[in-house]
Amino acid sequence: MKMMQAGLAMLFILALSGTACAAYHHMGEFDSDSFLAVYPEMAGTKLDSCTLCHSGGQYQNAKGVWVVLGSCQWCHYTYGYDASGEIDETMNQYGRDFRDAGRNVGAVAVIEQIDSDGDGFVNIDEIAAIRYPGDSNDDPTKVPAPYRIYTRELLETLPQHIQFMLMNTHKSDDFYAEYTGVPMETLLQNAGILDNATGIQVYAADGWAQYHPLTPDPDPLLYHVSGSYPPAPYYYDAEADISLNPLYGWCDYSATSNAGRAHGDAIVNINGLRMILAVTRDGDYLDTGQLGTDNKLDGEGPFRVVPPQKIPGPPDQRSTSGVQDVIWPFDNTADHNAGYSSRTVTMVKVEPLPEGTTDIDILEAGWDFVDENRIMVYGAIDPIPNVLEKLDELIADVRVLEDEAFKNEVFKLKLEEQAAIALKLAQKGAYKAALNKMSNVIMQRMDGCVADGSVASDDWLTVCESQKRLYWQVREIAVLTEIAASEQY
Ligand SMILES: [Ca+2]
Ligand SMILES: [Ca+2]
Ligand SMILES: [Ca+2]
Secondary structure: OOOOOHHHHHHHHHHHOOOHHHOOOOOOOOHHHHHHHHOHHHOOOOOOOHHHOEOOEEEEOOOOOEEEEOHHHHHHHHOOOOOOOOHHHHEOHHHHHHHHOOOOHHHHHHOOOOOOOOOOOOHHHHHHOOOOOOOOOOOOOOEEOOEEEEEHHHHOOOOOEEEEEEEOOOOOOEEEEEEEEEEHHHHHHHOOEOOOOOEEEEEEOOOOEEEEEOOOOOOOOOOOOOOOEOOOEOOOOOOOEOOOOOOOOOEEOOOHHHOOOOOOOEOOOOOOEOOEEEEEEOOEEOOEOEEOOOOOEEOOEOOEEEOOOOOOOOOOOOOOOOOOOOOOOOOOOOOOHHHHOOOOEEEEEEEOOOOOEEOOOHHHHOHHHHHOOEEEEEEOEOOHHHHHHHHHHHHHHHHHOOHHHEOOHHHHHHHHHHHHHHHHHHHHOOHHHHHHHHHHHHHHHHOHHHHHOOOOOOOOEOOHHHHHHHHHHHHHHHHHHHHHHHHHO
16 A cells, blocks of 8 residues: 555656556566466466566545556556666565565465465465465455356447547657447446446456546546546647658648538547447447567557547657647647557456455466457356356266266255246245255255365265365355345345
8 A cells, every 4th residue: 555646657658558467478487487487377467567576556536536546457456667766665475475585487386385375275275276466465265256248240230439539648649530349338237347346447458457436536547437528629630630741740641531521620429438348449440459579569459448638638749759839749748549549458347356255367268369359248247157057067067977976866856946936936036945945955955075175975966076066166156145135236
């Protein structure tokens, strides 16, 4: 926890945005290589990211509100690319233990039997279960959070929003474009966002994460999800126009949606400017993102989170340009919204994670999702679609179990029957009753092996291997059902 002046934080971000944490295996970063040398099978999992060794954090903004940031933003915030901050502030205890043990391949093995985060599970057990060894809120008993997968086709069936807007960058070309997509607010409602949700963490395929609060925040770094952004006028100048001034122009006005507009015109968007999950730009699907040989992300598709400017202003000259005696020179305090616009987004995490749940494995929604034009929304959303699906799977799994796994075949039918009743109750919206059926009936008949290592006298299943497997399967469904049950009253 660290308090920091918002103004100071702004300086860091302005100086640093665009590179570094954007791809977590950035240049000069060898620590993740040490980890992967010891655990090659963890490549692409959620442990193969900044969050393994670095924690998120929070700071108090100018209005006294605590703002929570994910590990990448927090690293920018407290440490910075100029290394002026305290690196210790950005590390979790696993990261510190790794550093103290020598910060090399050997160190990874040396700290295996330590419980770095003090949650009762040693590091090696957490890593084997793909749980964070440096985060005490994550441990092997946690189940993956509720999730929904959207294909591009499905997104296109939701209410669409079209907006013409400025994308203002620090040091790249600025541009005006017309983005079309689904307002983030609409997408979250479709996923059944829970009442206690506070914000979203957006993940790109290269591991970059960006936090957005649900409601407007006075902090200039935070672009909100809900509601609209202020309307903006159109800023045009021949000096800025790259096509007319290829030497030191900085704004690309070439998109057809610029046609017929003049400097000073009001930009009119039906339903205003919003944070959208963009699917098209000027009528074409977004260029699919891919990692270049320098490990930098090229392209922005299939989906980009596009926040408009909070404080409308003109496109300003690149920070890196030597020609600043221009109509709109680089302005440190300008709203550079493009830097907060996540490209090639594959996951939207709705915070906070519900009780008993943990992060989805990044491996499940990584580059495959980019290739298949899919995105996953997970976290504080309605768990019931997952509950119904998993109960169906459970019933199917019980059906294919050999009779020998049960005390006698009657109990196989009984288990199938009880699971079917739980499914019916959940379908009817009787979540508490469904939960009761799972916890107090079904799990009681398959808990001996997990509790004591051997089959109990009242267990229906008599083979430990299948008993344990079904127990954890039912327990996962129970944890998810509990989320819906606790929302009901
Ligand atoms: Ca631990
Ligand atoms: Ca942990
Ligand atoms: Ca600019």
